[in-house]
Amino acid sequence: MKGPTEEEIRKVIMPLMLSGAKMLDRHCPKCGSPLFEKDGRVFCPVCEYRAKQRREKARGLEDVLLQKLNELALDLPDDPEELEKRLSVMERIIDLIEKYRRLEGST
Known part of the structure; x- marks a missing residue:
């Protein structure tokens, strides 16, 4: 560094x-x-300043991911194949949110 x-x-x-x-x-x-x-x-x-900047950036990304997750949850398709795809995307978003939260906790 x-x-x-x-x-x-x-x-x-x-x-x-x-x-x-x-x-x-x-x-x-x-x-x-x-x-x-x-x-x-x-x-x-x-x-300390750099760690704070990283935490703020991660929080901003988390907010965007939560917003997208909410949008996807509000508009679930009826088609089972499309629903499965949508749920898979939502699962990946949740995994990313958890990753950011773990990183935030470790700094």
Whole structure:
């Protein structure tokens, strides 16, 4: 993983420094960003910011999948073959939603 981008420096690191957090002389082993200490907690603000971004993106995708699942459920066909296809698609959508929820729980 690469070090902080200009956007991350501007949005994450600079406000943290202005808030009184202490920049340490150690760096994150994952991204290379300086580690910070605030209220007795040592952390990498860049990795935390990136994890938050991933969670927000996953939530957005989950919302789209739930909406599509709802649309499919409201318009089930009468033809058994078409119904089977539709249910298969719905099952895949549910699997994806569960995958995103597991990923969200692990970050």
